[in-house]
Amino acid sequence: xxxxxxxxxxxxxxxxxxxxxxxxxxxxxxxxxxxxxxxxxxxxxxxxxxxxxxxxxxxxxxxxxxxxxxxxxxxxxxxxxxxxxxxxxxxxxxxxxxxxxxxxxxxxxxxxxxxxxxxxxxxxxxxxxxxxxxxxxxxxxxxxxxxxxxxxxxxxxxxxxxxxxxxxxxxxxxxxxxxxxxxxxxxxxxxxxxxxxxxxxxxxxxxxxxxxxxxxxxxxxxxxxxxxxxxxxxxxxxxxxxxxxxxxxxxxxxxxxxxxxxxxxxxxxxxxxxxxxxxxxxxxxxxxxxxxxxxxxxxxxxxxxxxxxxxxxxxxxxxxxxxxxxxxxxxxxxxxxxxx
Numbered sequence: 391x392x393x394x395x396x397x398x399x400x401x402x403x404x405x406x407x408x409x410x411x412x413x414x415x416x417x418x419x420x421x422x423x424x425x426x427x428x429x430x431x432x433x434x435x436x437x438x439x440x441x442x443x444x445x446x447x448x449x450x451x452x453x454x455x456x457x458x459x460x461x462x463x464x465x466x467x468x469x470x471x472x473x474x475x476x477x478x479x480x481x482x483x484x485x486x487x488x489x490x491x492x493x494x495x496x497x498x499x500x501x502x503x504x505x506x507x508x509x510x511x512x513x514x515x516x517x518x519x520x521x522x523x524x525x526x527x528x529x530x531x532x533x534x535x536x537x538x539x540x541x542x543x544x545x546x547x548x549x550x551x552x553x554x555x556x557x558x559x560x561x562x563x564x565x566x567x568x569x570x571x572x573x574x575x576x577x578x579x580x581x582x583x584x585x586x587x588x589x590x591x592x593x594x595x596x597x598x599x600x601x602x603x604x605x606x607x608x609x610x611x612x613x614x615x616x617x618x619x620x621x622x623x624x625x626x627x628x629x630x631x632x633x634x635x636x637x638x639x640x641x642x643x644x645x646x647x648x649x650x651x652x653x654x655x656x657x658x659x660x661x662x663x664x665x666x667x668x669x670x671x672x673x674x675x676x677x678x679x680x681x682x683x684x685x686x687x688x689x690x691x692x693x694x695x696x697x698x699x700x701x702x703x704x705x706x707x708x709x710x711x712x713x714x715x716x717x718x719x720x721x722x723x724x725x726x727x728x729x730x
Contacts, residue, residue, distance in 0.1 A: 401730075408448035415443040416501045420703075420725025426718060437723070440500070442469075452476045456488075468546055469518055484523040487545055490516040490558040491523060491536035492589040493619040494571065495632055495653070502572035502698050504628065504657050506705050506725050510671040510686050511651040514615050514634040516558055516591045518545035534562045542593040552596035554610075560589030569621050575628035576659030576694055582624040590616035599642045612639045626659040648677040657692070665692040682711040690723075699729040 404410035418440050427433035445457040458470040472486025489497050496508065496515035521540030528534070541547075542556030564585040592615075596608040617634030631654045639646045655669035671686040690705040702725075709719040 404447075408450050408453075411445060411447040413443070413445060414730060415441070416727070416729045417441045418506070418725060418727040420506075420723060423722040423724075425720040425722065437725070442500075449473075480527045482525045484525070485521075487518060487520045488523060490519040490521075490538045490540055490556070490591065491525075491560045492516055492558055492591055492615075493560055493587050493617070493632065493634070494621060494630070495619060495634075498571050498573055501727075501729055502570075502574065504573035504655060504667050504692075505669060505688055505690065506703055506723055509632070509653055509655070509669070510673060511632055511634055511653045513673075514617070514636055514651055516540070516542075516556060516593070516615075519543075519556060519558075520545070520547075521556070531568060532564055536560050536562070542595065552594070552608075554594040554596075556591060556593035558589070558591035560587055562587050569623055572698075573628060573630065573655070574657055574659065574665065574692070574698075575623045575626050576657075576662045576665055576692075577697065578626050578662060579623045582622070584620065584622045586618065586620050588616075588618040590614070597640075597642065609641045611642070613637070614639075626662060626665075628655075628657045630655050646678075650674050650677055655688075659692070659694070663694050665694070666690075667692060684709060684711050686710075698727070701727050703727065 401413035402410060403413070420437055422435045422437045424433045424435070440460055440462045442458060442460040446455065448454055452475060454474040454476070456470055456472055456474070459466070459468045468487070470488050472484050472488045474482055474484045476482045491497065492515040496512045496517055500508070519538070519540035519542065521538055523536065523538040526535045536559060538558040540556040540558065542554065562585055564583060566581070567583045569583050569585040592612065594610050594612040597611045598606050599609055600606055613636065615634060615636040617632065619630065619632040622629040633650070633652045635648065635650050637646055637648045651671065651673045653669065653671040655667070657665050657667040659665035667690050669688040673684045673686070675681050675684070687708045688705060690703060693702045695701060703723075705723040707719070707721050707723065711717050
């Protein structure tokens with residue numbers, strides 16, 4: 391019962407002028423009930439989804455820094471570690487390990503999600519990468535352009551010996567006003583706003599293969615993904631829809647494989663407190679074959695004790711692959727999330 395009181399507690403060293411340090415964090419934990427558990431298998435488990443700490447601040451008036459590290463299910467990892475230089479009022483440059491620009495399915499903060507987990511289409515995004523990211527804001531922040539050049543190997547991975555880079559980019563267009571990079575509208579919007587975010591990424595890597603037994607050669611495998619995300623907010627209603635395509639050009643299999651994903655989600659917070667939520671997603675892992683399409687249905691309720699800083703969530707998750715041999719996963723998740 392004391393956790394909502396501790397939420398949003400502020401910790402700051404130095405300041406108010408740079409340099410200074412802000413310390414914040416997030417904890418998310420709860421119970422998972424497996425509705426499809428086989429006989430003699432555990433059906434109830436305690437899930438420590440994440441315990442994160444954020445170190446943020448300014449070194450100079452134009453130089454910010456951010457460090458995000460996390461303890462998840464007994465493991466430790468660094469997610470983000472970068473500096474951001476506000477070169478001019480509309481232009482900034484970020485260097486280090488950060489989220490590569492692509493779309494809202496992954497670039498929305500993990501501390502401000504509608505469900506316990508991210509959108510199933512987050513797998514189409516390049517996620518965390520090491521590199522540089524320029525950003526440009528135009529027309530009173532109604533249009534923002536984001537680009538990135540990265541090593542393309544993911545987080546906490548040293549560069550591959552290949553000569554290639556990952557290139558990413560997206561454009562946020564919000565003509566009626568800003569749409570916050572969060573998934574819920576429980577804090578309320580006085581007037582309707584919407585955003586459209588097309589994005590892409592492309593990356594080539596050198597992969598070993600044996601065309602002739604005993605003779606290993608390296609061939610270029612290129613992955614490209616693109617699509618768009620639409621978000622609508624009004625009052626305490628949040629609606630999102632996204633569609634993405636991905637193709638992998640792999641000479642080792644003498645062809646190109648393509649996949650796609652479509653998702654739609656909605657939530658409405660009654661008086662900003664009790665929020666029923668629903669999300670439908672479909673992922674086709676291979677458009678060129680009669681592959682099994684995965685359908686994912688998620689529903690639940692959020693109760694906000696202190697906005698995102700203290701909330702309870704109940705999620706139902708159902709994942710079904712088409713076909714007689716399709717795997718089905720069904721579970722209930724009850725969790726508590728707090729931030730400080």
